[in-house]
Amino acid sequence: MSETATPYQTPADLVWESMDPVGEALHFLRMSGVFYTRSELTEPWGLALPALDDCLMFHVITSGQAWLDDGRGNPRRLEPGMFAMVPHGEGHNLLSEPSAHATDLFDTSREQISERYEILRHGGGGHKTHMVCGAVRFDHPSARQLVGLLPDRIIIEAAASPDMMWMETTLRLMAAEAGQPRTGGEALITRLADILVIQAIRAWMTSDPAAQQGWLGALQDEHIGRALALIHRDPSKDWSVGSLAAEVAMSRSAFAARFGELVGQSPMRYVAKWRMNLACGWLEEEDAPLMELALRLGYQSEAAFSRAFKRIIGRSPGKVRQDSKSA
Secondary structure, eight states, X not given: OOOOOXXXXXXXXXXXXXXXXXXXHHHTOOEEEEEEEEEEEESSOEEEEOXXXXXXXXXXXXXXXXXXXXXXXXXXXXXXXXXEEETTOOXXXXXXSTTSOOEEGGXXXXXXXXXXEEEEEEESSSXXXXXXXXXXXEOSHHHHHHHHTSOSOEEEEGXXXXXXXXXXXXXXXXXXXXXXXXXXXXXXHHHHHXXXXXXXXXXXXXXXXXXXXXXXXXXXXXXXXXXXXXXXXXXXXXXXXXXXXXXXXXXXXXXXXXXXXXXXXXXXXXXXXXXXXXXXXXXXXXXXXXXXXXXXXXXXXXXXHHHHHHHHHSSOHHXXXXXXXXX
C-alpha cells in the first residue's frame, strides 16, 4: 500500500520524516587514506607511531596479540575481534608486551606495495602477530567536526555484544584477506578498514553519553537537528533566525535560545561558519574561480564572499588556496 500524507502532515513534515541528521553526518565521513599497513610481527617487538596531524589512526589484530600504549599510563591489550582507534592522530606505541622496546615506525623494514599500502616486517623471531593498521583523513567540515568530538581512544570489542556481530564479521573477513594475500586484497582491505572506522564511530555514538551532548546532541534534537540538517543541505539559502524557526515550527525566540544552548553559538554564526568551512574545503581541493564559490554559498559578489570569509576564517580565500598548494 502506498503512503500518502495525512491531513496533519505538510510537505515539510514529509521531508523531515526522511531526514536523519546524525546519519547525514556519518554520510560525510568520506575518507582519504594516508596509508595502510599490513604488519607481520614476531616477539619481542614494538612500534612507535609518530603523531600525524589531522589523521585518525586505527589498528586491527588479525592474529596474535598486542598492547596499545598511548602514554597515559593505561596500556590496553588488543586481540583478534577488537578494533582500536586513536582519532586525533596522537603518537602512541604498539608493543608485544608493555615493557617491550618500541622502534620508530620509519626505522623498520617495510615493503612498498603501492603509494598508500605497505607490508611491515619486524621483531625478534618469536610468536607471531599479524595486524592491519591505517591512517585516514576526513575532508568534509561535518566529518572533521564529528571526529573532533571523539575521545582520545576508542576500542570496540566486537564479540562483547550481539549488536556488534556485523563488526565481528567484517573483522573476520579482513583477517582472512590479510592472512592469504590474493589479487585485489589490497583494495578490499582498505575498503573494509574504511567501513570499520564508520562502524566504530557509530557504535561510540550509540553507547557513550558524551555523544548526547554538544553538536552531536544537537543533531539528535527533534527541532535543532532538523535546522542543522536544513543548513547542511542548502547552505546557499538566505537563512535567517526567523526562517529557520518557521521550518522547525518553533517561535523565533525559543528557537534561538534552544539553538544556542545545544550548539554553543547563534544560528546565524553557525550558518556563516558552516559556509566558510565548506569554502575552505573547496579552495583546497578545486581551482574554481572565487566568484563561482561565492555563488554556491549565496553571495552575489566575490567581494562580499571574501569579506565574510576573512572575518570568519582569519585569512583571505586566496591565502588559504595558496597555503594548501604549498603544503
